[in-house]
Amino acid sequence: MPIIVNGSPVDLPGDPRVSLLDLLREGLHLSGTKKGCNQGACGACTVLADGDRILSCLALAVQFDGREIATIEGLSGEGGLHPLQQAFIDHDGFQCGYCTPGQICSAIGMAAEAKRGLPSHVSGDLSAERVTLTREELQERxxxxxxxxxxxxxxxxxxxxxxxxxxxA
Known part of the structure; x- marks a missing residue:
């Protein structure tokens, strides 16, 4: 089975040691996903795997056989930018822009986690069904x-x- 990247099937690399990040950047020329530290510490390589945020530098491409990967390039719809992309522009959520794709993918994945009720380190009520995303909660997440x-x-x-x-809402 191929990996589905931004809605299109992609063959797995022949070498099982290829990271998902290298497949995206070097194999598919999707340069939005950045190689920052290449050690999982900075988040610049964050993409969505079946809607969950992952660090693509720490993942082997073969691990995602048959799964759906969304990169920053796949977030824009036919109507233009994803609402979060537009909000980053409106709120000056970037300067150099290097971390922006990972930040946006991470925020989308984070929102899905919060909707599922997953607590963070600063969540007050660990058994709450709904997470309130305060500024402190967002900063932690x-x-x-x-x-x-x-x-x-x-x-x-x-x-x-x-x-x-x-x-x-």
């Missing part, structure tokens, strides 16, 4: 994605406008 330019306030504002407000 996004702490695996680093921005060296210091655009964290704009990033959290963008996520608050889209993801957190959507969950409050």
């Amino acid at each position: 996004m702490s695996g994605n680093l921005c060296r330019c210091g655009a964290h306030n704009g990033i959290i504002d963008a996520i608050t406008e889209t993801v957190a407000s959507e969950m409050a």
